C-alpha cells in the first residue's frame with residue numbers, strides 16, 4: 082500500500098508531521114494521541130467561530146505541531162512522576178523555544194512558528210514565554226491553549242489522574258478571563274454542550290489501536306449521542322458503538338445496538354447501509370451462526386452500489402464462514418475475489434483523493450480522511466491475509482501460510498495494531514509448531530499471551546496456553562508442558578482439550594493405563610470441533626496400538642477420514658505417516674508403503 086509515488090510532496094509533508102507528533106506523544110503512553118485530539122478540538126473551534134478555510138489549515142498544522150519541541154526534552158523530565166523541580170519546570174517550558182528552533186527554519190512555517198511559540202501564553206499574562214496578555218496573544222495560540230488544557234485535564238498523566246470531562250469544562254469556565262480568552266471558552270463550552278467534543282474524543286479513542294481505550298470510547302459516544310439532535314448522526318454513532326462491541330466481543334451489547342439501529346432506521350426512515358449489514362454479519366460470525374453470516378453477506382454482495390471496502394469485507398466474512406464450515410475451496414474462491422478488490426483499491430485511492438479535492442474538501446481534512454482510508458484498507462488487507470494463512474495452513478501449504486502471516490504482521494505492525502498482532506502471532510505460533518519449529522512457535526505464543534493478559538481476554542489466555550502446552554509436548558519438554566497445564570486446570574474447568582493434552586503427555590511417557598483412564602472421561606459425541614474429534618481418535622489409536630492392532634488402525638483411519646473430508650490436509654499427512662509406522666512395526670510392508678504413497682500424493686498436491 083505504501084507506494085511513495087502515490088503521494089505528492091504535500092501529502093508526504095503531512096504524513097511526516099503526523100509521524101513525528103505521534104512519536105513524541107508515544108514517548109509517554111499517557112499522552113498517546115494528544116496532538117491528534119488537540120488538533121481535532123482546535124479545528125472544530127476554528128470552524129465554529131467562522132475562521133476561513135486558509136486559517137483553518139493553519140490551525141490544523143499548528144495544533145498538530147504544538148508540542149513538536151518536546152522531541153528535545155529529556156524523557157526523565159517528560160515521564161517524571163510527581164512534581165517537577167524548578168530546573169525541570171524551566172526545562173519543560175523550553176519546548177516552545179525548541180519548537181521555534183525547528184519551525185523557524187522554513188519560510189512557509191513562519192505563521193505556524195509564532196502560533197506554536199505562544200500556545201502557553203495566558204489571557205492575564207501569567208503564561209510563557211512572552212508573558213503576553215489578551216488579544217496580543219495570537220488567536221490560534223489562544224484556541225490551542227484551551228484545547229491543550231482540556232486534553233491535559235481529561236487524560237491520565239503520569240503525575241495525576243484525569244478529571245471528568247464535565248469537570249474540566251467547569252475548570253475552563255472558572256478561568257474564563259484569567260487564564261483563557263472568555264469568548265473562546267464560550268465557543269468550546271457550546272461545542273461541548275452539543276456533544277461535539279465528546280464525539281471527537283470518542284472518535285480518537287476508537288480509532289486508536291489502544292484497545293483499553295475502546296470502552297472509554299463507547300462511554301463518550303453514549304454521552305455525545307444523548308446530546309445529538311440529528312437522527313442520522315445518532316445512527317452513525319450507534320454504528321460506531323456496534324463496531325466497538327463487536328471488536329471487544331461484547332455480543333449482548335452488540336445485539337442491543339443492532340436493535341437500536343433497526344429502530345432508528347424505521348423510526349426516521351434511515352436507509353440500512355452496507356456497513357451496518359457487515360457489522361451485523363460479524364456479530365453472527367462471533368455467535369458461530371455461519372449460515373446467517375453467509376445470508377447477510379450475500380445480500381450485501383447483491384447490492385450494485387456497494388463501496389469497495391465494504392464489498393471486500395463482505396467477501397472476507399463469506400470466506401471465513403465457508404472456512405469455518407470446512408468448505409475450504411469455496412473460501413479460497415471468495416478470497417481471490419477479495420484480493421482483486423484490494424489490488425484495485427490501492428490503485429484507485431489517489432483517484433478518490435483527486436475527486437474529493439476537486440469538489441472542494443479542505444485540503445487537510447481530505448488528507449486526514451485519506452490517511453484513515455489507508456489505515457482502514459491496510460487493516461482489512463491484513464485481516465484478509467490472516468484468513469488466507471489459516472486456509473493454507475489447513476491445506477498443508479505451510480510456506481504459503483507463513484508468507485501470509487508475515488504479510489499480515491507487517492501491516493499490523495505499521496498500524497500499531499496490538500490486538501491484531503496478537504491474533505496473527507497466535508496463528509503463526511500454531512503453524513510453526515506444526516512445522517516443528519518449536520522455539521519460534523513459543524516466541525509467537527508469548528507475544529499473543531502478553532496482549533491477551535493486558536486486555537484480560539480470559540478465553541484468549543486459555544487458548545494460547547493450551548497451544549503452548551501442546552507445543553512443549555511435541556518439543557519433548559514435558560515438565561514445562563505440565564506446569565502450564567496445571568495452571569490451566571486451576572483457572573479453568575477441565576475441558577476435553579485439557580484432558581487430551583494430558584493424554585499426550587501420558588503417551589510420551591508411555592503410560593497407557595493413565596491414558597485409558599483419561600480418555601474414558603471424554604464423550605466423543607460432545608466434541609463439536611472436528612479437529613478435537615480427529616485428535617481424540619488419534620489418541621485412541623495410540624492407546625490400542627500395542628494391544629489391538631485392528632482397533633488401533635480403525636481409530637486412526639477414522640481420524641484420517643475426517644481430516645480428508647474436512648480438508649485438514651496437514652493432519653491427514655500426520656495420520657498417514659503414523660499408519661505407515663504402525664503397519665511397518667507389524668511387518669506389513671505393503672500396507673505401510675500404500676500409506677506412504679497416499680501421504681506423498683497429499684504433499685505433492687499442496688506444492
Ligand SMILES: [Fe+2]
Pocket residue numbers: 147148176200201229
Ligand atoms: Fe505545550
